[in-house]
Amino acid sequence: MTEVSIEQLTKDYGQGPAVDGISVRIAEGEFISLLGPSGCGKTTTLKMIAGFEDATRGAIRFDGRDVVHVPVEKRDIGMVFQNYALFPHMTVERNLAFGLEMRKIPKTEIRDRIAKVLDMVQLTGYAERYPRQLSGGQQQRVALARALVIEPKILLLDEPLANLDAKLREEMRVFIRDLQRRVGITTVYVTHDQAEAMTMSDRVVVMFGGRIAQIGAPSDIYERPANLEVAEFVGQVNIVRGKVVNSIVSTPLGDVPVVGHYADGADITLALRPEAVELLPVTAGVAGVPAKVLSSYYSGSLVDYRLELANGTIVNVQTFPRTRFRDGETVLVHAPADRFWPLGSVA
Amino acid sequence: MSKPFFTVYCLVIYAFLLAPILVVVGASFNAGAFLTFPPQGLSFRWYGVFFNNEVFMRAIRTSLWIAAVTTVISGIIGTMAAIFYVQHSGKLKETVRIAMLAPLLLPEVLTAISLLFFVYSIGVGTQTMVGMIVGHVLITLPFVFINVSASMESYDPAWSMAAQSLGAGRFTRFRRIMLPLIKPGVIGGCLFAFIISFDIFTISFMLKNVGTSTLPIQLFDYLRTNFTPEAAAVSTCSIVLTLVVVVVSEKVLGLRIHRF
Amino acid sequence: MSAVAGKRLGPLLLIAPAAILLTAFLVLPYLNIVLMSFRMPGQGTPYGPGLTLANYGKFFSDIFYIQQVVNTLWIGFVTTFACLVLGYPVAWQLARGTSSLRALGYGLVLSPLLVGIVIRSYGWTILLGNNGLINRTLMGWGLIDGPLPLMYNALGIIIALVHVFLPFMILPIMSAIQGIDPSLEAAARSLGASKLTAFRRITLPLSLPGIQAGCILVFVLSLSAYVTPSLIGGLRVKTMAVTVVDALIDTFQWPFGSAMALVLSVTGAIFVVLFGRLTVMKWKA
Numbered sequence: 001m002t003e004v005s006i007e008q009l010t011k012d013y014g015q016g017p018a019v020d021g022i023s024v025r026i027a028e029g030e031f032i033s034l035l036g037p038s039g040c041g042k043t044t045t046l047k048m049i050a051g052f053e054d055a056t057r058g059a060i061r062f063d064g065r066d067v068v069h070v071p072v073e074k075r076d077i078g079m080v081f082q083n084y085a086l087f088p089h090m091t092v093e094r095n096l097a098f099g100l101e102m103r104k105i106p107k108t109e110i111r112d113r114i115a116k117v118l119d120m121v122q123l124t125g126y127a128e129r130y131p132r133q134l135s136g137g138q139q140q141r142v143a144l145a146r147a148l149v150i151e152p153k154i155l156l157l158d159e160p161l162a163n164l165d166a167k168l169r170e171e172m173r174v175f176i177r178d179l180q181r182r183v184g185i186t187t188v189y190v191t192h193d194q195a196e197a198m199t200m201s202d203r204v205v206v207m208f209g210g211r212i213a214q215i216g217a218p219s220d221i222y223e224r225p226a227n228l229e230v231a232e233f234v235g236q237v238n239i240v241r242g243k244v245v246n247s248i249v250s251t252p253l254g255d256v257p258v259v260g261h262y263a264d265g266a267d268i269t270l271a272l273r274p275e276a277v278e279l280l281p282v283t284a285g286v287a288g289v290p291a292k293v294l295s296s297y298y299s300g301s302l303v304d305y306r307l308e309l310a311n312g313t314i315v316n317v318q319t320f321p322r323t324r325f326r327d328g329e330t331v332l333v334h335a336p337a338d339r340f341w342p343l344g345s346v347a
Numbered sequence: 348m349s350k351p352f353f354t355v356y357c358l359v360i361y362a363f364l365l366a367p368i369l370v371v372v373g374a375s376f377n378a379g380a381f382l383t384f385p386p387q388g389l390s391f392r393w394y395g396v397f398f399n400n401e402v403f404m405r406a407i408r409t410s411l412w413i414a415a416v417t418t419v420i421s422g423i424i425g426t427m428a429a430i431f432y433v434q435h436s437g438k439l440k441e442t443v444r445i446a447m448l449a450p451l452l453l454p455e456v457l458t459a460i461s462l463l464f465f466v467y468s469i470g471v472g473t474q475t476m477v478g479m480i481v482g483h484v485l486i487t488l489p490f491v492f493i494n495v496s497a498s499m500e501s502y503d504p505a506w507s508m509a510a511q512s513l514g515a516g517r518f519t520r521f522r523r524i525m526l527p528l529i530k531p532g533v534i535g536g537c538l539f540a541f542i543i544s545f546d547i548f549t550i551s552f553m554l555k556n557v558g559t560s561t562l563p564i565q566l567f568d569y570l571r572t573n574f575t576p577e578a579a580a581v582s583t584c585s586i587v588l589t590l591v592v593v594v595v596s597e598k599v600l601g602l603r604i605h606r607f
Numbered sequence: 608m609s610a611v612a613g614k615r616l617g618p619l620l621l622i623a624p625a626a627i628l629l630t631a632f633l634v635l636p637y638l639n640i641v642l643m644s645f646r647m648p649g650q651g652t653p654y655g656p657g658l659t660l661a662n663y664g665k666f667f668s669d670i671f672y673i674q675q676v677v678n679t680l681w682i683g684f685v686t687t688f689a690c691l692v693l694g695y696p697v698a699w700q701l702a703r704g705t706s707s708l709r710a711l712g713y714g715l716v717l718s719p720l721l722v723g724i725v726i727r728s729y730g731w732t733i734l735l736g737n738n739g740l741i742n743r744t745l746m747g748w749g750l751i752d753g754p755l756p757l758m759y760n761a762l763g764i765i766i767a768l769v770h771v772f773l774p775f776m777i778l779p780i781m782s783a784i785q786g787i788d789p790s791l792e793a794a795a796r797s798l799g800a801s802k803l804t805a806f807r808r809i810t811l812p813l814s815l816p817g818i819q820a821g822c823i824l825v826f827v828l829s830l831s832a833y834v835t836p837s838l839i840g841g842l843r844v845k846t847m848a849v850t851v852v853d854a855l856i857d858t859f860q861w862p863f864g865s866a867m868a869l870v871l872s873v874t875g876a877i878f879v880v881l882f883g884r885l886t887v888m889k890w891k892a
Contacts, residue, residue, distance in 0.1 A: 072511040079512040085505035089527050099513030360697050361715040367730025424624045431621035454831030456848050461636035464643055481632050546723035548834050563725045582726040589721050
């Protein structure tokens with residue numbers, strides 16, 4: 001198992017940095033995701049870790065050894081590509097044997113290791129198939145097996161689920177996560193899909209414009225986003241602005257006490273996740289802010305509401321569909337004060 | 348235009364395209380001493396004359412030898428250039444494409460003249476085959492380039508990257524991954540280069556070595572003064588040779604040859 | 608060498624042989640022709656010392672050469688036009704036709720390219736000669752009394768050139784038509800255009816790039832053709848390319864031959880550029 005440490009890593013193609021001095025330490029056996037919109041530098045970072053791109057500045061250390069000048073083929077990485085990149089002229093077995101042959105592993109051992117890895121990805125019996133004879137999910141698993149069979153120091157995955165249909169994608173998330181836990185390999189996973197990053201990773205690195213916006217466990221990223229950009233990229237969010245007076249912010253959804261160093265009179269932005277808000281029918285004696293239902297979207301397990309407060313503020317709310325409200329109906333909105341998360345002062 | 352008329356029209360054009368070739372093949376079986384119509388009986392007489400004509404046999408050997416050398420050189424240079432071409436984009440890519448196709452777009456007669464002067468001005472002259480082979484390589488290069496770059500279009504660069512991530516060095520990546528996957532294009536391009544080289548006339552005519560002629564030159568010289576069906580027999584053998592190469596490559600090796 | 612420099616150099620090594628070959632044996636020799644056309648004619652040698660404009664003077668002061676350039680251009684125009692008219696329907700059928708003839712047709716269009724030009728021209732001498740197949744047949748049927756003059760004139764040269772270059776017209780047009788979305792024509796039909804109108808207003812203009820490429824290719828090839836005109840035209844009708852090659856090979860007039868070749872090339876290039884201007888396609892970026 002390998003610890004990967006990235007220090008001040010920078011890539012500049014000549015028109016400003018694509019990756020701008022990022023630093024991360026990835027622990028042995030950790031599953032880390034690089035999450036961000038396209039063009040944020042996540043794929044470039046992965047390619048630099050793999051060695052396909054040269055770093056303009058900075059260091060990449062595998063167990064303390066700087067590998068920046070080590071060519072890809074000597075870096076001992078396992079990589080899964082977006083379109084799998086299975087060699088079309090080779091059977092599954094030949095694909096899996098390729099990396100082992102490069103390492104001059106004896107034939108008998110190659111056979112044993114292929115059998116073992118095929119069992120691991122549940123493809124025993126598919127050794128003689130050609131890639132085009134496999135389904136998308138099967139190709140995906142062969143690509144994983146090919147990267148793992150060489151027992152690399154780290155596993156790199158570049159949006160590996162992007163080409164699969166929705167149902168298969170969810171299955172593969174669980175499959176890859178479980179496999180990674182069993183093998184215990186240090187893993188870097190690139191994706192633009194926040195749900196993927198959240199469900200699979202130990203930690204998520206959120207990137208914008210070549211810089212790291214936040215590093216943290218999925219729950220940190222979701223519940224305690226570092227800034228507005230992160231909050232909006234990771235799931236839906238209501239943004240509420242207000243002034244701090246005596247450590248209390250008055251918002252259209254009620255007063256929110258804020259802890260921390262906020263000067264009186266400072267403008268502050270608060271994030272409120274739609275599912276943190278409760279909706280109640282208008283009944284005498286129940287506290288809440290009245291709001292009108294503009295529209296609702298039913299998706300089976302959940303309902304999304306779009307509401308308008310008396311002052312015109314729009315609030316998005318997600319609830320279980322136990323009680324349904326009709327469009328145009330007036331409801332009471334209750335947002336617990338501890339579910340607001342401050343995103344720092346408004347500039 | 349009505350459909351049957353249209354079909355007939357196309358058939359007429361196809362017949363026009365094939366006519367002179369069929370006529371040559373037909374004439375080769377003429378038993379008479381001259382190309383007369385109707386033929387004076389069928390025979391293989393002129394094939395016998397041809398096979399015993401040392402001048403033609405030597406020309407065929409020369410042509411085959413030059414075509415073989417040309418194919419090897421053109422195949423290697425053209426394949427390398429095609430690999431470079433598909434790995435780049437933008438202005439450089441377009442420049443490479445135009446440069447590589449230039450020998451095909453420039454008039455062959457002008458290229459031949461320029462090479463003739465050039466081999467003399469650099470002191471090589473036509474005593475050696477150098478000028479002739481250079482000319483053949485120039486003319487055949489675009490065909491290798493077109494075929495290899497066409498097969499490179501369906502080559503996913505991620506295959507090379509995957510091989511590299513698995514520990515394969517530059518040479519191994521080329522030999523084990525890229526070459527097997529672009530092989531149809533390389534073989535197709537080389538076969539085309541061979542056929543084209545075998546048929547090149549103007550370049551060979553201007554740059555020929557004294558005493559050694561290729562088959563097209565020998566045939567041309569012969570036709571200027573002789574009218575026997577021997578020339579038809581020679582031509583037919585040349586056509587059959589080409590046909591065998593094409594049929595073998597398309598049917599046996601299952602290749603698709605790209606010309607444009 | 609550092610890893611970075613190695614990565615930069617690697618791809619350049621791929622293109623280096625082709626670049627060297629094309630520079631040394633195509634670019635430099637072509638420039639050399641220009642120089643050669645200004646050299647002094649030699650006595651017993653291909654060229655003498657010193658530079659002169661006399662080669663061009665000799666060319667333009669002789670009506671014989673001017674006439675030959677005009678003849679060559681005329682043959683080029685007629686050949687190109689005939690190839691376009693004869694080839695377009697075939698190209699359309701190869702691109703769009705549904706009949707089983709398509710695969711066969713493609714092979715038939717390609718196959719002449721695989722037969723040497725000497726052999727194909729030879730075939731035409733057999734067909735067109737005074738004792739050739741065509742004249743013999745027509746006389747045999749009693750349709751004509753004496754042989755029609757099909758060889759040793761411009762008509763024979765054009766017939767043979769059309770045959771030789773027709774595939775070069777058909778193939779680019781075919782790929783241009785293949786690149787046109789058939790639903791465009793369907794859309795025109797749905798808007799009320801007849802089949803012919805849909806073709807004339809949609810398919811034909813969109814296939815212009817192929818027509819342009821084919822016409823330029825055939826025109827340039829016709830101007831520079833040597834084998835076909837010299838076998839069919841014999842000594843009686845000479846095109847410019849034949850005169851040039853003879854001047855170089857038979858009489859070793861290298862400077863004068865170069866001047867003639869350049870005049871022909873520049874004239875041809877002017878017409879190609881003019882043609883390009885006339886067929887500018889504004890919808891193409």
